[in-house]
Amino acid sequence: DTGVSQDPRHKITKRGQNVTFRCDPISEHNRLYWYRQTLGQGPEFLTYFQNEAQLEKSRLLSDRFSAERPKGSFSTLEIQRTEQGDSAMYLCASSFRQVHEQFFGPGTRLTVL
Amino acid sequence: GEDVEQSLFLSVREGDSSVINCTYTDSSSTYLYWYKQEPGAGLQLLTYIFSNMDMKQDQRLTVLLNKKDKHLSLRIADTQTGDSAIYFCASPRGAGSYQLTFGKGTKLSVIP
Numbered sequence: 001d002t003g004v005s006q007d008p009r010h011k012i013t014k015r016g017q018n019v020t021f022r023c024d025p026i027s028e029h030n031r032l033y034w035y036r037q038t039l040g041q042g043p044e045f046l047t048y049f050q051n052e053a054q055l056e057k058s059r060l061l062s063d064r065f066s067a068e069r070p071k072g073s074f075s076t077l078e079i080q081r082t083e084q085g086d087s088a089m090y091l092c093a094s095s096f097r098q099v100h101e102q103f104f105g106p107g108t109r110l111t112v113l
Numbered sequence: 114g115e116d117v118e119q120s121l122f123l124s125v126r127e128g129d130s131s132v133i134n135c136t137y138t139d140s141s142s143t144y145l146y147w148y149k150q151e152p153g154a155g156l157q158l159l160t161y162i163f164s165n166m167d168m169k170q171d172q173r174l175t176v177l178l179n180k181k182d183k184h185l186s187l188r189i190a191d192t193q194t195g196d197s198a199i200y201f202c203a204s205p206r207g208a209g210s211y212q213l214t215f216g217k218g219t220k221l222s223v224i225p
């Protein structure tokens with residue numbers, strides 16, 4: 001068990017570009033979560049999948065954000081037309097069936113210039 | 114107002130006990146969590162407490178829950194320099210929700 005992994009760890013992009021992040025949850029974890037963390041703040045919930053179904057979405061998830069988990073394993077988070085305000089750490093977490101604990105990956109740090 | 118509130122900074126001497134406090138608003142929370150975040154890293158689940166418990170002890174960690182006052186605390190005994198990190202309190206947003214609401218975090222600095 002290698003834990004939750006995220007790729008890339010760092011991404012620098014110019015305003016207006018699209019970016020995509022990947023999250024690989026712990027094997028057999030059926031729940032997957034995306035959070036965003038800005039400097040000096042705690043993580044803020046973005047969205048949650050149970051298997052391939054997206055069950056909860058925060059109002060923070062604007063139309064420019066889309067997340068998928070097509071086969072119920074890895075997930076991608078895409079941000080279109082990035083803005084400077086999108087600069088943050090994007091964290092992924094996973095949990096197993098009825099077990100409530102969420103285990104976090106190392107995050108992808110996005111910098112929008 | 115904030116759903117989960119924490120004091121932002123705590124400084125202790127190595128070997129002393131640290132107490133990090135948190136208040137929350139959602140009384141339907143079934144579990145309450147403490148996470149640790151080291152610089153540049155993701156969050157590590159330290160411990161949690163079920164809402165029908167008053168106290169939980171796990172090695173050097175003691176969690177106290179006062180449901181009446183909606184107050185949660187984390188005590189770290191014999192604090193070490195490796196405990197220096199940011200500690201987050203988190204609660205689910207409503208019964209049955211998997212959405213965690215986090216406080217802003219308490220930065221613990223351990224003085225050698």
